[in-house]
Amino acid sequence: MTPARTWARLLFAQWRESRARIAVTVLALALGTAMASAIHLVNRSALDEFEQAARRLAGEADLVVRGSPPGFPEALFAGVARLDGVAIASPVLELTVDGLTVVGLDPFRAAGVQPALFGELAGNLRDFFEPDGIFLSAAAAGQRQLRTGDRMDVLAGTTTRQLRVLGLLDANAYPRPLGVMDIAAAQWQFDRLGLLTRIDVRLEEGASTATVRAAIEALLPAGVVVMTPAIDSQRVASATRAYRTNLGMLALVAVLTGAFLVLTAQALSVLRRRGSLALLRALGVTRRELGRLLVAEGVVVGAIGAAIGVGLGQVIAYWTLRALAGDLGAGQLAVPGGTLAAKPLTWLIFIVTGALVAGLAAWLPAREAAARPPALALKSGDVDAGPAAARPFRVAFALIAAGAGLAFMPSVYGLPLFGYASIAALLFGGVLLVPSVAQGLLRAAPATRAAPLSLAVAQLRGAPAQASLGLAAIIVSFSLMVAMAIMVHSFRESFIDWLDTVLPADMQLRLQQGGNTAALGEREQAVIARQDGVSRAEFRRVVPLLLRPEAAPVTLIAADIDAHTAAQRLAILHAAPLPAGGETAPPVWVSEAMTDLYGVQAGAPLALPLAGREAVFRVAGVYREYGRSGGAVVIPRATYVAATGDRAVNEASLWLARGADPAAVARDLRAALALGDALQLRTTTEVRERSLANFDRAFIVTYALEAIAVLIGLLGVGVTAAATAFARRAEFGMLRHVGLLRRELALMLAGEGLLMSAIGVVFALALGGVLSLVLVYVVNRQSFLWSIDLAIPRLQLALLALALICAAAITTVVSGRAALGGDAVRAVREDW
């Protein structure tokens, strides 16, 4: 047997006697890795589906001409088709019909751009020209339970049209729900004669993209852009990037807490095994070899934990995709029927990362252990001295200063990277301060006559390093939980305030969520306004508006609003004073995101493409908008109608007459308008409740991740308690010897646990409070482009803190009980 194998046997033989410790460490790492990998896999699967679908739709297009709904004049198609260098111009009319994306295409032109999509249709070409025909992707047919030959009701304006399902696309042709129609049929059925929303362009071989792009640009009316199709396929990815990154970071916290646990467990185990480790050294194992062996131990534990975690993560991800369709709360990533791809490389990366993190965590105690002279360590009673014995004030303060500085840096590619760095720096700086703070607080602890308690204080004062080491994991996880709780609470309070402002009336009316083909004409508006029980109606036209090729469309809201009523309908943050000479240009109000994405400022002019022409407005104010993250512009409806001639609306707020019954009004309105399910009528209270429910659902995953991080932190407390108690068997024996009852010993342990966890929790509350400032003012603002007002959930935090202190105390007693049993005399003898 080679020496290395002998040593390894010696080392790993000890694992057998500390199964519980190893198991807890593995479990902690597994939980952290499971959460992190599950979140990654779910988001990746959803994004892959979106990107594949977008690529299928873009096909082999080199350039895409795109305009906002309802679209641009179709004559542009002929103009683009005739340009030099254009091989194929394929006209497209995209519609959203009751949540289903429907593309109207000319199959002859589209076949050259989207061959994968159209290969299937070749045989059905004659059917394709049926004026009421639609082909459905397998996903769309499955979702709506439709089969070839079935009828499908759709809404165009306020008219219901019936389409016939002519056939299904192969599941491989397009993975997401999609309807395909002949472009002429789509224009006709949905009252979009003369309009297109997209032209896919394939270039002649050898044609310069830049030249053709410039030639196309010269033809485009305002509001229509030309871009490369990659931007389309990346749109969902970029729209959800901030949300996904934040969840990923949260999952990392679980891993990080797990790593702290490894550090704690390893440090204590090294302390406990100091005798046998010194023996190894005496047997000829060099200092370096010993260090390596201990790190290897950490790596093995880490790899095992991570491997279990990845397996668990796969199960969680599978379940999440099945149950939540892959949407972890952002609301934009739902992929019904999405599939979880096996990604061995991703698994490997997570396992290697887990092993590395654990190895790194084991490195610090390993170095300490290796550095200890064996002769000294072999002697018993070498209790004090842990890795955290040094008090790196300077490092701590440098980290905290750096963290404070980083909080003032701007976002990077729309991500609050410096914000995360700031949190990490503050967190580590804070943790490094724990021993000093603990000592300071213990010094201030009042003297007590009760022996067990004064013993507890004395013990903690004597060995603060060990105790605070045990607290590191719980401080990390709890301070982050505090910070998150404050952030979410602040957001929720701000959200409620905002809802109260934007939902003024008694009832809210909306047409067909997720559709853009339905609209209420003037006749229907009159019907609503004159309806018995309705005292007042304010109508809104909500349409997407494409301002920049690379950005998602902003939402244009044409509302019954003017300079005087703006403050009552919008949560205005900054209002621009009226210019001296009165209004120079018609006013608009922009959401906060507009200031970040488009550099729009209150008081500045803003050009908007309306009906193909640029119109200039004055930004009268910036308002808070939680409903539309891509940016929103509110424009007086009269101005909008004058510019576009579009008198239709798709939303309304209704004020009811005194004593009118909302249910009766809703019933009468439904009967009068006869729009079926497309008409959404809810009381304002109901809308408010639904919005809050959605809000809370969005944070479920967040809460789950926090809870897991805290659970891992508690495991850390338990491991520490168990290990220290074991190491202090002799001390307990001694105390029993001098007359302390076992009950009193337990009391002493509980006192220690209570004191330490109280110190930890109070410290974590303070640290979390500081971190919450970074979350609220930096991470949230930079991620989601809206501001929130700080609000502290005092009761929630107090209860949480209390529960955690108790849990920590109980954990300490339970973990230490093993060491309390046994024969006092033998325990004392063992050590001498």
Add this chain to the structure above:
Amino acid sequence: MRAARWPGVLAAVVAASMAAMSAAAAPVPGGSLPGEPQAVVPGYVMAFPRDHGSHPAFRTEWWYATGWLRTPAGEDLGFQITFFRSLQPAAARNPSAFAPHQILIAHAAISDPSRGRLWKDERIARAGFGLAEAREGDAAVWIDDWRLAHPGEVFEVRAPAQDFALELSLRERQPPLLNGEAGFSRKGATPLAASYYYSLPQLEVSGHVVREGRRVAVNGAAWLDHEWSSEPLEPGAVGWDWVSVNLGDGGALMAFRIRDAQGDVRWAGGTLRTGEGGTRHFGPDEIAFTPARRWRSPRTAVEYPVQWDVRAGELAIRLEPLMDDQESDTRRSTGAIYWEGAVRAYDGDREVGRGYLELTGYGEALTLR
């Protein structure tokens, strides 16, 4: 700018047109209902250039130019270019500018025996936006940059394709040859199975051919067929054999027969213009097609009679292909496999003319839905 090169679609529409042609429902005489195709009836008086133009009220129409070309290096090439128009009654009431009232299809090929290959390509588009049109009044039909038009003295043909291009001018040297009864050409025993059909034989060709980027001047002789109808095939007809020959003495022969699934002849006909300018029309009894040699396609395993003895009245000629492999295969999507190629006409050992032969319905899988 070009439309999709998409054999599947082309074949599908061809098949759809065929299906439409063989549909059982009789068209409304006079075609007064919107979207209902106009019927072909005897007594129509053809006038030119008006009838060179499109006849959009009829279900199907084609302009079909075939011929022989000679390069400066002395190579003989066959060429054909066809523009189909297909009326889609389903779209009649749709006011959209994209409504597919008329589908246009073009097919071009060069038979190149020196390289032993058939260059071919196709285009398909719905008529509209000036990008693809079939105009009335005089010949003017195009799909993007492919076109066949008669702007003045000559017919202009342009077809820039992937690996080759045709740029030809076809000049008339003879008046139009009206097939059947003054252009009323019967295709079956029932009077409804008929088309309006005239030919322009002995066209003088000049222009250029591009193959793999190399452009050479060519000249030769061509034949332009123009035919429109709403119901040219009877139910039960599965294919036809058709030939056009520019005879060396200045005369011209067109002969065809229509077969059913058993290979029996359901109808036949033909027209001969003699070297002196006289015209003779042949009925079903006067036309005989006798296969003399068969060739099996290595790709589709379909066997075509590529060499024939053809008799039209007293005239007897032997047809020999410029090359055996002039097959077009679109079986994958619709089962349409056909042979369409340049042939020489012999009287004994003496070459008496050159022309084009079209053989359809020999593929096992061919169905006319």
